[in-house]
Amino acid sequence: MLIGPSGCGKTTTLRMINRLIEPTSGRIVINGEDVTQRPVAELRREIGYVIQQVGLFPHQTIANNIATVPKMLGWDKQRISDRIGELASLVGLESAMLDRYPDELSGGQQQRVGVARALAADPPVLLMDEPFGAVDPIVRTRLQDELLELQARVGKTIVLVTHDIDEALKIADRIALLNVGGILEQYSSADELLAQPANEFVEEFVGEDRSVKRLQLRTVADLPFQQGPVVPVTAGAQAARDAMRDYSSEWFGVTSQGEFLGWVHGDDLEDDTPLESAPRSVPAAQLEPESTLRNAMQVIMTSHTSVAVVDDGGRFGGVVTLEQIRASLEAEIAR
Amino acid sequence: MIPLLAQAANPIVRWEYFIDEWDQIRRALVEHLELTVYAVALGLIVSAGLAAIALRYRWMVTPINGFTAFLYTIPSVALFGILVPYFGLSRLSAVLPLAAYTLLILVTNIVAGFNSVSPEVREAADGMGMTPARRVFQVELPLAMPYIIAGLRIAVVSTVGLVTVAAIIGQGGLGRLILDGLRRTFWTPMTIGSSLSILLALALDGLILLGGRWLTPWAQRGRGVL
Numbered sequence: 001m002l003i004g005p006s007g008c009g010k011t012t013t014l015r016m017i018n019r020l021i022e023p024t025s026g027r028i029v030i031n032g033e034d035v036t037q038r039p040v041a042e043l044r045r046e047i048g049y050v051i052q053q054v055g056l057f058p059h060q061t062i063a064n065n066i067a068t069v070p071k072m073l074g075w076d077k078q079r080i081s082d083r084i085g086e087l088a089s090l091v092g093l094e095s096a097m098l099d100r101y102p103d104e105l106s107g108g109q110q111q112r113v114g115v116a117r118a119l120a121a122d123p124p125v126l127l128m129d130e131p132f133g134a135v136d137p138i139v140r141t142r143l144q145d146e147l148l149e150l151q152a153r154v155g156k157t158i159v160l161v162t163h164d165i166d167e168a169l170k171i172a173d174r175i176a177l178l179n180v181g182g183i184l185e186q187y188s189s190a191d192e193l194l195a196q197p198a199n200e201f202v203e204e205f206v207g208e209d210r211s212v213k214r215l216q217l218r219t220v221a222d223l224p225f226q227q228g229p230v231v232p233v234t235a236g237a238q239a240a241r242d243a244m245r246d247y248s249s250e251w252f253g254v255t256s257q258g259e260f261l262g263w264v265h266g267d268d269l270e271d272d273t274p275l276e277s278a279p280r281s282v283p284a285a286q287l288e289p290e291s292t293l294r295n296a297m298q299v300i301m302t303s304h305t306s307v308a309v310v311d312d313g314g315r316f317g318g319v320v321t322l323e324q325i326r327a328s329l330e331a332e333i334a335r
Numbered sequence: 336m337i338p339l340l341a342q343a344a345n346p347i348v349r350w351e352y353f354i355d356e357w358d359q360i361r362r363a364l365v366e367h368l369e370l371t372v373y374a375v376a377l378g379l380i381v382s383a384g385l386a387a388i389a390l391r392y393r394w395m396v397t398p399i400n401g402f403t404a405f406l407y408t409i410p411s412v413a414l415f416g417i418l419v420p421y422f423g424l425s426r427l428s429a430v431l432p433l434a435a436y437t438l439l440i441l442v443t444n445i446v447a448g449f450n451s452v453s454p455e456v457r458e459a460a461d462g463m464g465m466t467p468a469r470r471v472f473q474v475e476l477p478l479a480m481p482y483i484i485a486g487l488r489i490a491v492v493s494t495v496g497l498v499t500v501a502a503i504i505g506q507g508g509l510g511r512l513i514l515d516g517l518r519r520t521f522w523t524p525m526t527i528g529s530s531l532s533i534l535l536a537l538a539l540d541g542l543i544l545l546g547g548r549w550l551t552p553w554a555q556r557g558r559g560v561l
Contacts, residue, residue, distance in 0.1 A: 018462055056456075
């Protein structure tokens with residue numbers, strides 16, 4: 001992921017990879033081969049290319065747009081049409097759209113076609129130049145999620161240019177932060193960039209809320225399991241008191257056959273009534289294991305019990321506290 | 336002769352002329368069509384070359400424009416006359432000036448058409464590994480087509496009109512009927528020559544319009560120029 005302010009050369013760097021701009025010195029190597037040693041057209045057909053303005057061919061149908069590179073590679077008709085169908089479902093295009101022209105599609109749909117076209121000949125490398133810059137924020141978020149899902153399935157080497165730090169943090173494995181004049185300020189994982197900015201420029205670029213941003217990189221599942229003041233509904237009052245004492249909590253939770261039922265206030269606990277019938281006055285603030293810690297923080301802030309419950313597919317998966325979240329930032333940096 | 340009688344003897348159209356002179360009318364019409372097609376075809380070829388130069392070397396745009404505009408300003412009667420000493424009263428003497436008059440509009444529109452191709456489309460084409468020739472013929476030319484067709488329509492319609500002037504050097508298709516009528520103060524051939532010339536222009540224009548639509552189906556659905 002290449003990121004940086006305007007004029008830092010991130011797009012130039014990207015365009016040198018497929019030689020839209022010829023490097024004057026240095027080497028760019030793909031699969032052990034120097035890109036400048038290869039015929040340029042051949043090289044580019046093996047590198048998917050997605051740009052911000054998409055650049056679909058307005059005079060060709062969606063299907064023909066996607067077929068551009070396979071046609072140049074001389075694939076037979078059957079193989080091309082099979083591949084188009086495959087890609088359409090991969091990027092989430094209805095087959096009815098394949099016979100339309102680009103102008104008849106929305107911006108988000110066009111961008112999906114752009115990605116499908118870049119993936120058409122199954123290139124090992126994909127270059128994306130601000131691919132989501134021209135669509136509205138809602139569509140952008142969706143396309144980013146789709147890209148992550150897509151990447152999980154196709155596993156390409158993707159070089160993506162963006163000026164949006166949140167996009168970089170969300171998508172990137174490794175981030176190269178460039179400064180004006182092509183100076184590489186830091187090249188690291190997203191977490192490291194936030195936790196250990198190399199200098200003031202990096203610090204300023206990633207923003208003041210670095211720690212909060214780091215929370216976005218981790219999920220609830222990354223936290224160590226914590227049982228919390230939670231007891232089975234079949235347990236006795238003493239067990240509930242012990243649990244509250246252990247966690248210095250005024251509340252305790254009850255579960256039934258692994259399912260979380262709700263929170264009971266300590267004052268409502270009576271020795272002679274079973275936990276089953278104790279008033280569960282506060283509904284559980286729920287999280288999923290895939291929730292980000294930032295999301296977890298948000299949920300806990302608005303919860304009466306200062307604790308969120310992890311719902312692992314209907315089963316009680318433990319509790320999350322602010323202290324746990326804070327502690328996770330002190331843990332080792334994810335690389 | 337009493338003027339009134341002359342009027343009566345010289346109606347706008349004498350229909351029997353059609354039958355009596357049908358061969359001559361038909362020959363004139365075919366010749367008119369041929370001169371138009373040859374002139375526009377030649378103009379298109381030369382324009383393509385000039386446009387290619389203008390697009391390749393941007394500084395050539397102004398001189399090429401100036402040259403074609405200069406040709407356009409030469410009075411047609413004079414231009415037909417100038418060539419006669421070299422090529423005689425031949426078809427070539429008629430076709431060359433006619434072709435020259437098409438250059439201004441055709442070069443302008445071809446250049447505008449190629450310039451209308453958005454930089455992103457060009458970048459995408461290059462980025463996917465299209466060779467320059469493939470990019471020009473499979474992407475830029477089709478996208479420039481609405482502009483080229485629009486230019487072609489104007490060129491054809493104006494050429495059909497101009498062909499009549501070539502009658503002064505013995506060519507001119509339907510223009511000869513008109514000239515004949517003028518010389519004899521006989522309205523029928525003038526009317527027929529003029530009418531057929533107008534009809535021919537409309538027919539060719541319609542034909543190119545339809546051809547253009549067939550060539551650019553995408554422009555009909557989105558935002559087209561035609």
